[in-house]
Amino acid sequence: MVAMKKCVAAGIKVRAATVLYPATMTKKNLKSVYRWLCENGIPEWELLRFYPVGRGIKLTKFTPSNSEYLKIMKFLRGLHGFTRIFFQHSLKILEGTIKCPAVVESIGILPNGIVIACAWAIDDNCRPYPSFRLGKLPVDDLDEVLEKAIKISEFCTKTNFCRTIAYIQKGNKREVK
Numbered sequence: 440m441v442a443m444k445k446c447v448a449a450g451i452k453v454r455a456a457t458v459l460y461p462a463t464m465t466k467k468n469l470k471s472v473y474r475w476l477c478e479n480g481i482p483e484w485e486l487l488r489f490y491p492v493g494r495g496i497k498l499t500k501f502t503p504s505n506s507e508y509l510k511i512m513k514f515l516r517g518l519h520g521f522t523r524i525f526f527q528h529s530l531k532i533l534e535g536t537i538k539c540p541a542v543v544e545s546i547g548i549l550p551n552g553i554v555i556a557c558a559w560a561i562d563d564n565c566r567p568y569p570s571f572r573l574g575k576l577p578v579d580d581l582d583e584v585l586e587k588a589i590k591i592s593e594f595c596t597k598t599n600f601c602r603t604i605a606y607i608q609k610g611n612k613r614e615v616k
């Protein structure tokens with residue numbers, strides 16, 4: 440918060456980014472965060488979906504349901520003020536307004552050169568889930584890796600769902616509604 444205020448004072452464009460999960464997505468909390476952002480001249484606020492991956496894997500039981508996300512997104516859309524609110528693509532997927540961009544529009548390249556289909560598809564050791572691993576640079580040619588990957592029907596589906604969440608669900612054999 441101190442850094443955001445200093446950046447605004449220095450004329451730097453600032454975006455706040457927060458993750459939605461039960462501890463943060465109460466109406467009271469969201470309203471007070473929004474009020475603070477508006478009062479302090481923060482132009483943008485991005486709301487992110489919670490992924491039980493990496494460090495978050497220990498918090499799997501706190502994963503909100505789709506209907507909880509949709510309800511709180513509706514509430515957030517009703518807040519109006521200086522700060523522009525927008526949602527991460529994987530939240531908009533829940534509303535059916537966009538499709539999963541994995542491979543089709545975006546990829547991730549990890550510091551060790553591993554190319555992955557989705558930046559969130561990592562386990563609790565920060566290793567990519569096997570079916571999201573596309574290749575490794577510079578050993579493999581990136582254009583060839585992407586050409587091959589885009590042909591895999593798994594990544595070209597036209598349906599709206601998050602494959603990372605689906606993969607975790609399958610692996611955990613539990614339902615993340």
Ligand code: SF4
Nearest residue numbers: 539541557601602603
């Ligand atoms: S798999 Fe999920 S998190 Fe990854 S790009 Fe698709 S919607 Fe986003």
